[in-house]
Amino acid sequence: MEQLEVYNPATNEVVERLDYTTHEEIDAQINRAHQAFQEWKVVDAHERASKLNQWATLIDEHQDELARLITLEGGKPLAEAQGEVAYANSYVKWYAEEAKRVYGRTIPAHTPSKKMVIDKFPVGVVGAITPWNFPAAMITRKMAPALAAGCTIICKPAVKTPLTTIKLVELAHEAGIPKDAISYIIASGKDAGDIFTGHGQINKITFTGSTAVGKTLIEQSAQTVKNVTMELGGLAPFIVHNDADIEAAVDGTIASKFRNAGQTCICANRIFVHKDIAEQYTARLTEKVHALTVGDGLEEEVKIGPLIDHNAVEKVLTHITDAQDKGGKLSRSLEEIQALGGNFIKPVVISNVDLNMKVMHEETFGPVAPIMTYDDLDEVIDIANDTEFGLASYFFTNNYRTGLKLFNELEYGVIGWNDGGPSAAHAPFGGLKESGYGREGGTEGIEPYLETKYLSIET
Ligand code: SIN
Numbered sequence: 001m002e003q004l005e006v007y008n009p010a011t012n013e014v015v016e017r018l019d020y021t022t023h024e025e026i027d028a029q030i031n032r033a034h035q036a037f038q039e040w041k042v043v044d045a046h047e048r049a050s051k052l053n054q055w056a057t058l059i060d061e062h063q064d065e066l067a068r069l070i071t072l073e074g075g076k077p078l079a080e081a082q083g084e085v086a087y088a089n090s091y092v093k094w095y096a097e098e099a100k101r102v103y104g105r106t107i108p109a110h111t112p113s114k115k116m117v118i119d120k121f122p123v124g125v126v127g128a129i130t131p132w133n134f135p136a137a138m139i140t141r142k143m144a145p146a147l148a149a150g151c152t153i154i155c156k157p158a159v160k161t162p163l164t165t166i167k168l169v170e171l172a173h174e175a176g177i178p179k180d181a182i183s184y185i186i187a188s189g190k191d192a193g194d195i196f197t198g199h200g201q202i203n204k205i206t207f208t209g210s211t212a213v214g215k216t217l218i219e220q221s222a223q224t225v226k227n228v229t230m231e232l233g234g235l236a237p238f239i240v241h242n243d244a245d246i247e248a249a250v251d252g253t254i255a256s257k258f259r260n261a262g263q264t265c266i267c268a269n270r271i272f273v274h275k276d277i278a279e280q281y282t283a284r285l286t287e288k289v290h291a292l293t294v295g296d297g298l299e300e301e302v303k304i305g306p307l308i309d310h311n312a313v314e315k316v317l318t319h320i321t322d323a324q325d326k327g328g329k330l331s332r333s334l335e336e337i338q339a340l341g342g343n344f345i346k347p348v349v350i351s352n353v354d355l356n357m358k359v360m361h362e363e364t365f366g367p368v369a370p371i372m373t374y375d376d377l378d379e380v381i382d383i384a385n386d387t388e389f390g391l392a393s394y395f396f397t398n399n400y401r402t403g404l405k406l407f408n409e410l411e412y413g414v415i416g417w418n419d420g421g422p423s424a425a426h427a428p429f430g431g432l433k434e435s436g437y438g439r440e441g442g443t444e445g446i447e448p449y450l451e452t453k454y455l456s457i458e459t
Contacts, residue, residue, distance in 0.1 A: 004159055004186055009075040009306040009343045010296040016073075016163055021185040026195050029183055033125045033152045034201040036180035041122050041150040045099045048148060052096035054175035059089045059140075059168070066167055068298075070135050073161045075305040075343070076260055077297040088136035088168075090425035091441070092144045098446050099148035115457040120450040122150030123227055124203030127196030129189060129217070130165070131209050132158035132308055133263045139165050141425070141440045142206050143172070143182060149449035151204070152181040156192035160308060189213065197221045204228065206448065208265075211389070211434050229438030229448040231265070231430060233363055234391030237384035238268035239406065241377065242276040244396035245418070250284045252420030253369065256394055258292060258347060259421070261304050262367040263312070266392035266414060266423070270360050272380045275373040278351075282371055286331045286349045289369065294346050304367055306343035313343055316366030322358045323350050323370060355383070377402065385411045390432030394420060413439075 006016040021029070040048075059066065066088075067081035076084065104119035126146045130138040139155055146153040157165035165184050172182045185192065193213070196202050197220035205221050207214055208231040221228050238256060240249045257268040273281050297305035307313050320337065324330055330337070331349040339346065347367035353359065359370040374380040384393060393412035397403050403417050413431045416422040423429060428439035438448045 004162070006073050006160070006163060007309075008072050009308050010298070012342060018162060018186050021187055023191070023195065026185050026187065026192075027199070029154060029180075029185060030125065030127075030195075030199050030201050032180040033154050033183065036178050037122070037125055037152040040147075040152050040178060040181045043150070045102065045148075045150075048150065049096045049099040051175055051177050052092055052099065052144060052148060055172045055177060056089050056092040056096060058171040058175050059085065059092060062167070062171060063089075066136060066164060069163045069167055070161075071297040071305070073163050074132060074135050075297055075308060077302045077305050078300070080260065080305075081297065084134060084136050087423070087425070088134075088140040091137065091141040094425040094441075095144035095148040095446060098145065098443065101443070102149065102446065102450065113459050115459055117455040117457070119453050119455065121453055123449050123451055124151060125201055126151050126153040126204045126206060126449065127192070127199075127202045128153055128155040129192055129196070129205070129207045129209065130155060130157050132160040133260055133265075135161035135164035136168060138208050139168055141429075141445065142208075143168075145440070145446040146206075146449045147177060147182060149446050151449050153183075154196075155182075155184045156187055156189070156196070157184060159186070159188060162186055193217050193220065197223065197226065200224065202226065204449065206438075207231070211436075214436060227448070227451075229440070230436035231438075231440060232391070232434060232436040233389055234265045234267075234431065234435055235269045235361070235363055235387050235389040236266055236392045236394065236412075237410075238271045238393070239380055239384065239395040240271070240273045240277065240281055241395065241397040241399070241402055242274035243399050243402070244277070245398060246277055246281050246284060248418060249281060249396040250288055252394065252396060252416070252418065253285055254288055254292075255420030256416070257369050257420075258289070258304060258367055261307060261345070262347075263308065263365050265363075268369070268394060268420075269364055270384070271369055271371045272374050272384065273371055275375055278371065278373045282349065282351050285369065285371075289347045289349055290332065292347055294340060294344055304347055307345055307366060309343060312365060313345060316345055316364060316368060319358050319362070319364045319366070320348065320350070320368060323353060326354070326357050328353050328357060328359075328370065361387075377405070381406065381409050385409075388434040391435035392416070392422070392431075
């Protein structure tokens with residue numbers, strides 16, 4: 001049987017070999033998840049909450065082990081990986097509580113003889129397809145609300161980072177969540193997408209990944225009109241206005257741009273700095289960026305781990321050289337950027353950036369901070385919105401009128417004002433335009449796993 005090799009991106013060594021799940025087994029697993037749904041959906045909400053809380057306790061107890069897996073298969077520095085486990089678990093804890101708050105409502109009727117009632121029901125069996133950049137958090141923020149709502153769920157983790165999922169599912173079973181209510185498959189994205197979208201017993205598809213793949217899944221799901229939630233690509237603008245606290249803006253840029261070596265969908269991709277403060281901001285950012293230690297995430301002092309693979313390195317280098325060829329000024333030489341070899345890229349600030357460069361149009365997904373200066377706020381808002389993406393955006397200003405104007409006019413689902421890290425389990429996360437639909441997190445994040453039924457009673 002063909003096996004999946006899971007690599008450590010820091011060393012390019014194989015850390016694990018796993019059997020792919022056969023198509024027959026996936027089919028059988030979906031049938032079992034369908035059976036399990038009949039039982040899980042009638043478990044009362046308090047009991048489901050209690051099982052999720054037990055899962056959360058086990059995740060806390062295994063934080064170090066899970067973090068090490070994330071670093072081994074994803075390259076993320078260990079301290080950051082520990083942060084991811086806590087972040088992942090905050091979704092489990094939040095949805096354990098939300099399970100108990102799935103409320104229906106009654107509507108005042110238009111005639112005294114009627115009673116009109118609305119109630120919520122779980123959607124059914126969920127097929128989840130998750131990315132490699134957050135091997136724990138992207139799993140729990142789908143699994144926890146699905147289970148809380150009374151759905152059952154099968155997850156297809158990224159082939160680059162399946163080990164964290166396997167451990168999380170193992171812990172869920174240990175916590176008493178039925179085996180077929182939460183499970184995983186090892187499969188390629190294409191196989192999972194084809195099988196999940198084509199299967200009559202999968203009621204919902206939830207996906208985090210690229211807009212291109214998301215569009216294919218939406219198209220395929222249309223065949224059986226499946227309920228879908230899509231968390232797709234981003235191209236986040238990061239605006240630093242002339243009245244911003246420069247030190248706070250630099251720290252916010254580092255938090256947003258260099259988290260997971262720049263491999264997040266919400267990280268600052270395009271940095272716009274007002275011309276009055278551009279020199280000061282760029283100098284300070286460069287100083288702090290060059291101080292970030294790059295290396296194997298298992299080493300304690302490392303802040304920037306490897307990129308996920310060779311293709312990611314190639315893409316990032318293409319963006320850097322494209323910017324340089326078009327007049328961009330690199331804060332360190334190309335040789336220095338690549339000095340560590342392998343999948344390592346030293347972080348770089350690029351100034352003198354303009355809109356003709358790839359970094360301003362494509363998701364870079366790497367530790368590259370391109371800075372374009374601006375003069376006029378309305379103009380920069382237009383540029384920031386001039387994209388098909390609408391996931392996250394950021395701005396730094398200490399003027400409340402400027403801040404409210406930016407909040408009102410930026411066409412993005414997640415907005416950080418003087419904040420480079422807006423994500424939280426208790427807040428809705430998701431994009432506008434081609435960055436997807438549906439929200440994860442917050443009270444909104446359980447809604448995609450629920451159906452609404454309306455009952456009209458003639459008394
Ligand atoms: C992502 O950008 O892929 C997720 C980031 C987050 O949840 O903060």
